[in-house]
Amino acid sequence: MGNCLDSPARVDAHATPASVVSKSSSKASRSSNLSSLAIPLSYNDSSLPTPRSEGEILSSPNLKSFSFNELKSATRNFRPDSLVGEGGFGYVFKGWINEITLTASKPGTGMVIAVKKLKQESFQGHKEWLTELDYLGQLHHPNLVKLIGYCLEGENRLLVYEFMAKGSLENHLFRRGPQPLSWATRVKIAVGAARGLCFLHDAKSQVIYRDFKASNILLDAEFNPKLSDFGLAKAGPTGDKTHVSTQVMGTHGYAAPEYVATGRLTAKSDVYSFGVVLLELLSGRRAVDKMKVGVEQNLVDWAKPYLGDRRKLFRIMDTKLEGQYSQKGAYTAAYLALQCLTTEAKMRPRMSEVLAALEQLEAAKTSTRSSLTQHHRTQTSAANFHAPNLKPCTPSLPSPRGARTH
Numbered sequence: 001m002g003n004c005l006d007s008p009a010r011v012d013a014h015a016t017p018a019s020v021v022s023k024s025s026s027k028a029s030r031s032s033n034l035s036s037l038a039i040p041l042s043y044n045d046s047s048l049p050t051p052r053s054e055g056e057i058l059s060s061p062n063l064k065s066f067s068f069n070e071l072k073s074a075t076r077n078f079r080p081d082s083l084v085g086e087g088g089f090g091y092v093f094k095g096w097i098n099e100i101t102l103t104a105s106k107p108g109t110g111m112v113i114a115v116k117k118l119k120q121e122s123f124q125g126h127k128e129w130l131t132e133l134d135y136l137g138q139l140h141h142p143n144l145v146k147l148i149g150y151c152l153e154g155e156n157r158l159l160v161y162e163f164m165a166k167g168s169l170e171n172h173l174f175r176r177g178p179q180p181l182s183w184a185t186r187v188k189i190a191v192g193a194a195r196g197l198c199f200l201h202d203a204k205s206q207v208i209y210r211d212f213k214a215s216n217i218l219l220d221a222e223f224n225p226k227l228s229d230f231g232l233a234k235a236g237p238t239g240d241k242t243h244v245s246t247q248v249m250g251t252h253g254y255a256a257p258e259y260v261a262t263g264r265l266t267a268k269s270d271v272y273s274f275g276v277v278l279l280e281l282l283s284g285r286r287a288v289d290k291m292k293v294g295v296e297q298n299l300v301d302w303a304k305p306y307l308g309d310r311r312k313l314f315r316i317m318d319t320k321l322e323g324q325y326s327q328k329g330a331y332t333a334a335y336l337a338l339q340c341l342t343t344e345a346k347m348r349p350r351m352s353e354v355l356a357a358l359e360q361l362e363a364a365k366t367s368t369r370s371s372l373t374q375h376h377r378t379q380t381s382a383a384n385f386h387a388p389n390l391k392p393c394t395p396s397l398p399s400p401r402g403a404r405t406h
């Protein structure tokens with residue numbers, strides 16, 4: 001599936017990146033490629049990705065076109081108390097629609113939706129807005145957030161999603177207030193998120209997600225994770241190409257070092273970002289935390305030396321777990337994270353391998369007896385343990401280069 005807005009020439013023209021550009025600061029062009037190619041596209045199709053025109057994307061049979069007034073009534077006039085979040089793109093409001101007619105319903109009745117409203121001043125977001133519609137209009141999977149429709153009226157651009165009752169993983173891991181996530185829930189989230197990425201990578205026309213991070217993993221009422229925000233998604237390389245070249249976009253701390261340094265994007269860039277999120281799940285720390293000092297500001301740099309050493313692993317584990325996690329499970333996950341974070345992209349596992357290892361970990365239902373009391377016992381068995389299905393990796397890996405803030 002192609003990015004409908006980038007001609008190949010334009011993509012290559014951006015291939016010398018200087019820094020990671022966040023979505024909020026990206027200069028997405030409004031002058032979209034409106035050339036009309038009336039070829040319907042399906043991700044299950046064996047044909048090569050086909051770019052679609054704006055008109056084709058907007059007329060997708062899977063998406064409802066809402067009027068601005070409908071969404072105004074659905075969200076009680078975008079009242080501040082309907083606001084559930086804010087990101088680089090805009091504000092997210094809670095609303096209600098009738099689940100059959102998909103028209104605005106009385107607040108509190110019918111189906112709950114999340115309405116993302118592009119900030120008025122942020123006209124630059126049009127390209128990402130359209131890319132989101134293009135991908136989510138066609139991709140359907142239990143671990144991808146469901147896009148219900150959109151509104152394009154004058155300067156108003158909105159997206160309408162299923163409402164994810166527990167909000168983002170970021171809120172649960174790093175904000176004070178909500179009950180800390182248990183070990184079992186963290187594993188469940190890792191498995192589901194890996195499934196979502198696996199689905200994208202394994203599609204016949206590979207999709208690279210490019211923005212895998214805790215704030216883009218949304219959780220439903222049962223903590224099932226779903227990937228959201230496809231504004232940066234990109235078609236994977238086709239034919240005998242090994243990568244796509246593109247302007248470096250993404251989020252500092254999550255983007256793979258070789259992608260930041262060269263602009264060469266592969267599915268292994270997503271694998272790296274997955275490793276970072278796995279570390280966030282283990283440690284309860286942000287990928288980048290400017291409030292910390294020295295090496296602790298960058299989670300990967302700080303945690304890497306502990307990941308392959310079962311005796312030291314407890315030092316980076318989230319204290320909010322209060323020791324209630326399976327030591328074996330934690331080491332499997334840490335070891336997996338280390339593999340995902342390997343500097344050489346080719347040496348990283350594929351998402352299908354990562355998923356298999358995590359599913360095995362989840363199925364093992366290893367005891368969550370206090371890790372503190374078990375600490376001495378694990379010291380003796382550490383040397384014999386390896387994550388399932390994965391080759392052991394080099395004990396000390398160089399730290400990633402190049403990621404810079406913008």
Ligand SMILES: Nc1ncnc2c1ncn2[C@@H]1O[C@H](COP(=O)(O)OP(=O)(O)OP(=O)(O)O)[C@@H](O)[C@H]1O
Nearest residue numbers: 085086087088089092114161162163164167168215
């Ligand atoms: N479908 C949804 N259901 C419930 N809450 C949502 C939904 N989509 C977004 N949110 C909430 O709104 C917040 C903002 O989301 P948004 O995607 O706009 O920004 P972000 O992911 O935090 O940052 P970025 O702009 O870098 O992606 C999320 O963190 C989440 O709490």
Ligand SMILES: [Mg+2]
Nearest residue numbers: 087215216229
């Ligand atoms: Mg987001």
